[in-house]
Amino acid sequence: MSEVFFNLTGFQRDLLYVIADLQQPSGQSVKDAYEISSNAEISDARLYPNLDTLVDEGLLEKGNLDRRTNFYSITERGVEALGTRRTWEDKLLQTEEDQNSIPVSNRS
Numbered sequence: 001m002s003e004v005f006f007n008l009t010g011f012q013r014d015l016l017y018v019i020a021d022l023q024q025p026s027g028q029s030v031k032d033a034y035e036i037s038s039n040a041e042i043s044d045a046r047l048y049p050n051l052d053t054l055v056d057e058g059l060l061e062k063g064n065l066d067r068r069t070n071f072y073s074i075t076e077r078g079v080e081a082l083g084t085r086r087t088w089e090d091k092l093l094q095t096e097e098d099q100n101s102i103p104v105s106n107r108s
Helices: 002-006 010-020 027-038 044-056 076-093 096-100
Strands: 060-064 070-074
Touching (some): 010 076, 027 044, 044 060, 044 070, 070 076
């Protein structure tokens, strides 16, 4: 799982975080939330192929709200991937003092 997650683009990881914060958002809702949180506009041509990649990797599920509108929800695998990423980031951001307090057997 972690290999898949570390091969994602930053944009794809950001989409996972946005979707994890929403309740079965439509693609348009994902787009709106991303644009607000990042203060950057994205095109449908960029958004939907990336959502499809996340679905294909098993990090998101895609369902139908109605005939024209899909929703997205994060899978357990997606939640675990976010946790793995967070643990990795926390480890990298530890201060030297924090690292010195970690037993040698737990260091990588």
